[in-house]
Amino acid sequence: MKKFYLTTPIYYVNAMPHVGHAYTTTVADVLARYHRLKGETVFFLTGTDENSQNNLKAAEKHGYKDLNLYLDDMAAKWRQTFGDLDITFDRFIRTTEADHKKGVEKFWRRVAATGDIYAGEYEGWYCDGCEGFKTEADLVEGKCPLHKTAPRRLKEKNYFFKLTKYRQALLDHIDAHPEFIMPEGRRNEVRSYVASFMEDVSISRQTVTVGIPVPDDPSSVIYVWFDALINYLTGIGYGTDDAKFAEFWPADLHLVGKDIIKFHCALWPAMLMSAGLPLPTQVFAHGFLLTGGDKMSKSLGNVVDPAELAKKYGNDPLRYFMLREVPFGSDGDFSVERIEERYGGDLANEFGNLLHRVLAMTEKYFDGKVPAAVDGQVPEWAAYEKGMATLDFAMVLDAVWTILREANKLIDTEKPWELAKTDRARLAGLLYSLLERLRQVGWMLLPILPTSAKKLFVQLGLPDEDKRPYDQAKVWGGLKEGGILKKGEPLFPRLTP
């Protein structure tokens, strides 16, 4: 059976999740559900990046005496938020967990044995927010452009990773595997960084107290990024569960934000080459959700709580907004007004009302029973599947909404209320065809709007529909004559102000 291993970045826990974080995780969840539907063995990893000095500051700020208690509380809140958002992760990893630490140690020793770690002295500009050194060229008016704070000068003994040894191998890999870095614009950005700017990287810290100790040198801790990237291995058993690791590695997809692409497409593959491990198939970088033109971020103070939004609008509308409003890969504006417009228009009007009307007419004209089957097909599956495979969610949703819009148009042109008087056979065929299209739409929407799709199946009288094999479900004619429909509440009721 085919496997599909996908990951999100692991999140810093020095603040609560905002909609930007929910974005990556939601997209990952859509893909995880889609690949499960197709019968693949999916492993979906997400979690928290906890060995960061910033956490110590945050813990102190919030009155915690014990860093571990703070980490436990924050990790639990992140996990809870993702749970509330219906995220179906297979593991929520924390980098303070024992199996992760064990795997990181093993990985460090492996890279050291290859001869790729050397000791040296480092002096440079260090941004505490990024937990990384910055070159002069990275700074804007002397400040980190992301955190808008001035970096500090740092000089200490560090271990270095021979990143430059892998320059040519990385370029060769990028050129031979265009799908490795997506979208294409990001590939060019990484390629030029690897070719012209990439230097060896410091992978330990002496002045930092939080983190996994360097094996055989407890005076230093492992650089948080070196440790964090390894979560993609330890999350599936590297160093602790060889069988599971062999089953899932290499990753099929790392989803990341565009700000962390270099870590994932230069440092990470070089680390893997050094450790003698195969590279992930794809790293896909998405853009930022913006508020008022700026990246939504805790340091800029313009964040929106996803759990609040989900409570107000429901999880499905929030998921829909994220996939529909922002072309995947580009930046896009987040606004409550747009969520409400999408809710009222695409969801309530074009989808929810259609279902309601078709069920009401079948109730009225055929006692709420599925009429005899007629031929038909849904050609949009090809575009839908292509969109899912290429992470082009606009293509996916266009495919689904084409079906919905055509169905709405068909009602307008065929005028079933007139057919009821003139041509019952044609009316029966029309209603069957509309109901069957809705069943197929339900399948397409299962990964995207899981709650609504299941409600739709219940209303079509098929409460166990989602248990069917996907390939069978796509075949026209799944609804059987005489099936009893169960018209229920509208899928997207009017929002209360």
Ligand code: MSP
């Ligand atoms: N801990 C590192 C990742 C380590 S992965 C081995 C980190 N954490 S983070 O919490 O700062 O960011 C996690 C992810 O959230 C990143 O992919 C980042 O791009 C994403 N986002 C943070 N704010 C965002 C928006 N406003 N919009 C979209 N994604 C955003 O980096």
